[in-house]
Amino acid sequence: MPQRLELAPPAFNRRKILIHTAAAGALAAGVGVPRWARAQSGPMRIVVGYPPGGGTDRAARLVADRLQQLLKRTVIVENRVGAGGRLAAQQLVNTPPDQTVLLLANPAVMSVSPLIYKDLKYDVQKDYVPVAAVTDYDFGVAVGSALPVKEVQHMLAWIRANPTKANAGVPGTGSLPHFFSLMLSYMAQVNIEVVGYRGSAPLITDLIGGQIPLAFDTLDSLLPQHEGGKLRILATSGLKRSPFSPTVPTFKEQGLPLSAVGWNTFFAPSTTPRATVELLSKAVFQIMSEPETRAKFTAAKMVPVAMTQAQTEASFKAFNTQWTPVIRRSGFKPES
Template sequence: MKRRQFAAQAAAFAAAAAIAPRSFAQERTLRILVGFPPGGSADVVARLLADKMRVTLNQNVIIDNKPGAAGRLALAEVKRSAPDGNTLVFSPSGALVIHPWLYPSLGYDPVKDFTPVALAGTFDFAVTAGPGAPAGDLKAVLAWMKANPTKANYATSGAGTVPHFAGQLLAQASGVPMTHVAYRGGAPAAQDLIGGQVPLMVDTASETIEHHRAGKVRILAMTGAQRNRSLPEVPTLKEAGIDVTANAFFGLYGPAGLPAETVQRLDRAVADALRAPDVQERIYALGLVPTHAGPAELAATQAAHLKMWELPIKNSGFKAEG
């Protein structure tokens, strides 16, 4: 009797031991930090990816919003985290390719302090006119701004952002001096655009695309090299006669020293998520492009954008605070 009881207990112990590693993996939580409030494009895309990644990885994946300092707080926290694959950051490129040229005490090195995991999307910017601007195409609006310099203002979601400097490039290329009006996010900027307080806005298409479709504002041009799939009727700046191209990207990063096998596993999960038709449809609807590339390609893209923005930022004379 005792022998049979011992054998049964041993079998039960062996069975529990066999499933323990899988149970442990399922209980581990992957935390993806987003340095912006819920509802913005970075947050929406990160949540779409997380929903698919938790299935592929067979573990819990949560989005942790850590807004502040235009994404820098989230990056700084990931820099300090252990390289165990449990803490990542999903970031638009500005904090990694724009801010290094603006802040002498950034708090992180955009190359040395992070491990690239996957490029997860690309996007350009919409040049949008509100009711405070006259009717007509981009050239007509620019002509009006040139004739009315006190009204030649453009809004963005913040100072020291890619849209801020894309607007500066537009001003320089068109020969129309413009005053930048920085808001704390794209939503309040869009509301003032709709209300006529500011005539022009330069920001991600996701901030104004629904208002454009509703007829409240007019997207006059996009800053990408090709027309945006979700806005095929809208010309690029080059098609509108302005020799400017500007775009950005979303990247998933871990702290420095993330093991190669962990990076590979996470990258595959991102790739799988971006192949899902429902994810692609939702991202395209925001005016973004669901684009996947691996860690090496993400590192190369980041390096190219760092180099691309150096001179425009230095030539702008803009001085960041903080």
């Protein structure tokens, strides 16, 4: 039986911020754009470490379109693909202060990688500043026909009764769903054998086919087959039910005090002038508070989040406080 891990409670509730700051969006209306900001030469860049068409890329382009209007300045989205998003973060270190650039990144790049890669070419704490949150997303645990349970507690009972069969698929070792599965196993004091796949598609195929009984993944990856009746999502990881799966209860509703979300957040190189960081934070806050923008994100199956720069920084620290003990306890080391 694994030793119980006392997880630090999240110090910042992103979903509450989403509600409160959206209601306060009018406070950010009419963000003043200083003359120096309008006069800066060259386009502003938003860098994404993933290919065009993915969720992070879509989020970046939705913000870029509106940011260009708000700042009256050309905003270009660049896709710098490589090393699971780390290449983009590495290349923006020591950006000249007269260049305006933002990195739209997720926890894999800014929170997990610093803990598992010894030769990382960037130091998040020294090289980057959190600017503004954009979206967050839930995780889920799902079962296929091989495990006919309907509740989390029934799933845990089955795991305890069948320790040699308790294999759980994840869309990649070292991924957030991988560490979320460990977070659950440590909290519930159960042993789960994690099976890593190369992405969500083969994972879900094996879950539906009965090759594995359980799967942990992001909610958006699991939802289409759940809606099609080919798998069953037992729980989602937010403090509240996801607007995209309102009939699926949270872990907390089912007696397991577990809540965790992933995110997409803008970071600026630490060489960026403070005035520029404040301007961009206020601008993105206004954009993410606007009903039209929020509707576009919702239509794209993304949960929009509006946070001030201080809230974004506090949320980032709270995320690291919650996840770091899990990642370190796992002892995970990447193959390359």
